[in-house]
Amino acid sequence: MPPYRDERVDSSDSKIIRWLKLDQFEPERAVSSYFVSSKTLFMIRIPLVLYSAIVMWADIIYSIQRNEIDHYFAYFTRFTFIGLHAYLVTTFCHHYRYLRCQPKHPASFLNQSSILNYLYVFLYHTIVTYNILTPTVYWALLSGVILNDEQATSVDWWVAVSLHGSTFLMMITEVIMSRMIIYKRMVVVVFCTVLTYMVLTFIIYASEKWWVYSFLDWSQGASCSIWYIAVAVSVILCFFLQLGIHALREKIGAKCHVVDDDETIMPTPSExxxxxxxxxxxxxxxxxxxxxxxxxxxxxxxxxxxxxxxxxxxxxxxxxxxxxxxxxx
CATH class of the missing domain: 1.10.287 (Helix Hairpins)
Known part of the structure; x- marks a missing residue:
């Protein structure tokens, strides 16, 4: 396996940042793999970035055509997909600059503001968690809308499958092929982000008298509270499921010996x-x-x-x- 430096970003003076371990981010993990060379990983990411861009803009245009653009940002699915697309594009740009640097060095990460690196780590934790949660909730609770719609077009099906199926495949490809790791304490931030979205749904209901998702409707009585609890528990379960997947990948990756196709990786400094x-x-x-x-x-x-x-x-x-x-x- 190539001698990656795995150099950390600068340590932070903030107790919150240190507690969340955001300043333990090692940027080279985002642009390297245990199983393929860095250049091969870059090639794998090209179709993922292109497809996510096509889906996002097609969904926006289709929403405009159906006069549904007013509620575009009301759905958690859209936030999740935009986050995934943002992560793919950001990683792709950093990866390109990493390959251009001779010897290879994640200078674009290390030279940018620490806040951007912390946001990048936060974004990774959200996409790996929510892209398990969103497809599961959709196909278990909400898919009846399109399954029972006899007038659903091929575009409707393509958008639905892309937003609630292909996203999982793109996410799991990133998890397996890269060397990114997640931190247990970030479950607090990931969970609080979902709570923030729940507050948004109440604001939308207060202003429009319309529930974004039917299972959030308080008029259902006691059963509604069960769904709220189920969603909260699902977020935590999805996070720790990803923690297990990452641990398994690290265990398997430690046994792999991939020779990078470029031997000009910056070596670890000697004493x-x-x-x-x-x-x-x-x-x-x-x-x-x-x-x-x-x-x-x-x-x-x-x-x-x-x-x-x-x-x-x-x-x-x-x-x-x-x-x-x-x-x-």
Whole structure:
């Protein structure tokens, strides 16, 4: 298996961020796999991004044609799908920049704002959970609308299956093929996000006297409370199911030995490189007389990266020169 660095983002001063472990995010996990090379994973993601874009815009246009665009953002399914599409597009862009970087290094992640990295991790936790929850709830409770509709067109069926079936396949492909991990404490945020949506449904009902989903209607009596509890429990179960799937993938992946098709992955710094980087960084600070850097750990990390790039290029030049020695007379 290629020697991925799995370098973490900068640690946070926020107790909440540290408690949720959002600052333990290792960006290279998003653009690498245990089972295929990084380039192969990138190729796998191309049809996923294209298909999700087609479905999203087709759904928007179809909603406009049917005069249903006013309620487009009322459905949890749409939020879930937009989140999945946003994750796929964001990951695709970072993956492209990762492959363009020589040696390979997730610089686009590490150099962007920490808030964006935290949001990215949050987005991943939501899509892997909700794209199990949404198809399950739809086909178990709500699919009767289209199943019993004799006037349903092929477009209706395609949109329904894409939003409540294909999403699961796209999500599970990401889970299996990437090396992303999830954190147990994020179940709190994932659950609170669903509660926030439930509040939104009450606001919609208060303003339009219309329930987004029939099983949320309080006029059903005591049975309605059972559905509320069932949805809440389902969210937690889906999250911990994903936790088990990720653990199984990690266990299987640890036994795999995939040789990446590009051997220019930035190596893990040795102790000598670290010591050399620290000494030179301190020396440059003493010579500059400009005072201490406000972000010493970040400067140190950047210097390690620069040192490794230089050493990698030097090794490539050395190897290239040695390979042509036999041409000399």
């Amino acid at each position: 000598e490189e670290k010591a050399y980087g620290i000494d030179k960084l301190k020396g440059s600070d003493d010579d500059s007389h400009l005072g201490q850097s406000p972000h010493p750990h970040q400067d140190e990390k950047r210097y390690y990266s620069q040192t490794l790039v230089e050493s990698s290029l030097a090794s490539h030049i050395t190897l290239g020169a040695s390979s042509t020695d036999h041409l000399a007379v």
